[in-house]
Amino acid sequence: MVNRSGLATALLVMALVSLPQCYSTTDPGNLVPPTAEQDPRLPQITLKVAGRSRQVHLQTFGDRENPPLFLLHGSLSDFRALLPFQALGDRYYVVMWDQRGNGLSERIGSEEYSFDSVVEEIDELRSRYAGGRPVSLIGHSFGAMYSALYMSRHPEHVDQAVLVEPAGLNGEIFTDTFNDVIDIDLFSPELSETYWQNEVLAPSSHEAMDYKALLLLENGHQTHYFCDADHPPRWPVWRPGAFVEYRRGKLMGAGLSGGSFDFDFAKGLDTFPRKVLLIGGTCSALGPDFQSRYHVPLFADAEVDTIQGAGHRMFVEKPDDVLVAVRGYLREYQ
């Protein structure tokens, strides 16, 4: 018969022996890919924004002498899904980057993330890659909202703008339409799977948060974005930046599950002197009807282009149709 102290010692020794074979959720590369400062093989630059220098994952396409064109990705995303737009490098100098805290760019702290710092980030890149010239912007989802924010703050720095399915550009629109776009259903099995994961892997680190956020991208029922909510198209991403998503929600005034939002990315957009293109997919709650009703009135001159049979992830579903729509607007293709 084994005595108690002997058994306790054996169990303790087994536990200690197994320790070195255990992974940590926070070690780079275990749960999500290493970020730029952890992986020198990634194309990257050092960018100083909000008083902090961070490594930013960035690629350019096309001749530097071409007109500059910046691509802005949306939330829980990076520029991987925007790679089809490298085709525009034949007429433009295309600049794609993972916004600070997103994708393969270095993670940031909460003190570094504000809407002012988002504007500063775009402006810093404009100085570096556009040589002071006005830039054309293509933004998707929150990237489209940030494009509008930049136009609002610096209309003189923007030449053309394509906004692909931005959500409400101010707190009033965002609040009024929140329930049309977002659906947090506590009886959804997909959301249950997200929560149940907390039993074995909690969002106690940035890496675990990012890993968990992948479940939000896979849940086709939490947003009214898709033609087939049971089978949403896979969104190409390297790392969903969950902490930035959380901080952005706080900046917008979000509570546990929505609430009243308080921000304004639309101020002064009606003075922008050139036409703006809004694009929407017919399956998305942020589609052409939404853009026509809520956003066209915010601009002096805006046009809505419709991508048939596509949802919010139209770059995956109908990349050629989107490129046709964008080329139909951009001046260098006329």
Added chain:
Amino acid sequence: MALVLLALGLLGLRPSPANAQPIAASPLENANRAGSGFGWDQTWVLTLGYSRGVDQLVGLDGVQVDAGLALPLTQIPRANAFKLWLGGQRFWSAPGFGLVTASHLTSVLTNDPTGRKLGLGGELSLRPGYYAADWSVALEVAGRLALSTYIWHSERVRDLYAERYPDGSGAQDGPQDGWYWLPAARYHLGVAAGWLPSRSFELSGVIGFDYSPQVEGVIDNASIGGVPFYIRGEGAYRW
């Protein structure tokens, strides 16, 4: 029995929570108890449990062992998740003002688009309160620790690593399958109550706050951080 108690003692070195444990209203005194509960604890959860008073077996008053199963309700049709527990409780100084201590070993399975995960951990709870003969009210302080979780990453996670470099490579450096050390901890602070309307039937419930250490303390975002409350009701038959 010695092995179980010893294992519980080892886990007791680190506090951990309480959705697994039956909300016992009073000692079982060598009787049996089988019950079912329903409530919100991370998600909607259905629990099935069995307890047995073992006072005579262990030579101590107010000791019971229990085992059970928790199923996330909306995932039952998918048959992709469960939690098993095995452990025990002891009533100290009941009836009257007293304390219930409980510790359990747990095993949790999850299956979602990021892959399959098997967690091994433990729970420890303290319920100081008033335990009358046929009712009880107590404060609940509990901790739940995932000691180690084995993760089998899905193809979806592996795809995160693909095409990271301009030449299209990167996939070969993929995520690490294996045991992850101390991947989750949660703490409960709540109020539990129980009532025995008859000698053979017991009703109980618990409600409180759920705290999980997260980036920046508590993530005030329902989609990422979860809902920081728990509530559960339970009915049990005694014989």
